[in-house]
Amino acid sequence: MADENNNLEVFDEDIRKRNRRNTYIFVAAIVLVVLAAIVSALLVNKYVITSYEIDGVSMYPTLYGATYDEDGNKIIGDYVYLNKSKKSYKYGDIIVFVAETNPDGTEIKYVKRVIGVPGDTIELKNDRVYINGEAKEEPYINQDEDVYYDYLKIVVPENSYFVMGDNRNHSTDSRFKWADNNHCIKQECIIGKAFLIKHASGKISWIKKVK
Numbered sequence: 001m002a003d004e005n006n007n008l009e010v011f012d013e014d015i016r017k018r019n020r021r022n023t024y025i026f027v028a029a030i031v032l033v034v035l036a037a038i039v040s041a042l043l044v045n046k047y048v049i050t051s052y053e054i055d056g057v058s059m060y061p062t063l064y065g066a067t068y069d070e071d072g073n074k075i076i077g078d079y080v081y082l083n084k085s086k087k088s089y090k091y092g093d094i095i096v097f098v099a100e101t102n103p104d105g106t107e108i109k110y111v112k113r114v115i116g117v118p119g120d121t122i123e124l125k126n127d128r129v130y131i132n133g134e135a136k137e138e139p140y141i142n143q144d145e146d147v148y149y150d151y152l153k154i155v156v157p158e159n160s161y162f163v164m165g166d167n168r169n170h171s172t173d174s175r176f177k178w179a180d181n182n183h184c185i186k187q188e189c190i191i192g193k194a195f196l197i198k199h200a201s202g203k204i205s206w207i208k209k210v211k
Contacts, residue, residue: 092210
């Protein structure tokens with residue numbers, strides 16, 4: 001009888017050890033899965049997809065920037081999601097890029113539309129945009145105001161892009177900046193191409209391609 005009790009106690013202890021071991025394995029597996037998910041999310045955010053909050057009116061009516069009520073409270077605007085793996089861009093793409101860097105190292109980012117790609121001749125005249133001699137129809141710009149351009153003619157350098165906001169009368173872009181690079185931003189400054197909009201209303205929409 002004593003031997004049977006001893007055997008039962010040994011058996012019960014083995015079960016308890018096995019259960020503890022299985023519990024440890026289960027917990028370790030959960031921790032590894034969570035860590036893997038966190039690392040994957042961080043890597044995706046760093047190298048593949050990230051989001052950018054729109055601030056300002058330079059891309060109206062395509063994108064609505066954050067505004068402020070009469071009490072100074074911020075009203076969130078649209079967000080765009082960026083494909084950071086994209087390495088080349090074409091006419092009509094909406095991109096986010098580092099426009100300049102402050103003395104303290106903080107970056108100033110802009111969101112604009114690509115108008116000219118490397119090798120293009122861009123000419124602003126007669127209040128129209130000409131690309132390689134062809135006048136472009138631009139249905140995406142703010143149609144509520146007439147647009148007036150100062151004359152400008154440039155050739156887009158290699159690895160650079162000529163960009164403008166859709167709200168032409170309220171956009172600081174290639175017309176006024178980066179004269180040292182023929183009024184164009186360098187590709188190395190581009191963070192990514194926008195492909196999805198999360199509107200302030202909560203609606204989600206894909207960004208339409210422009211011909």
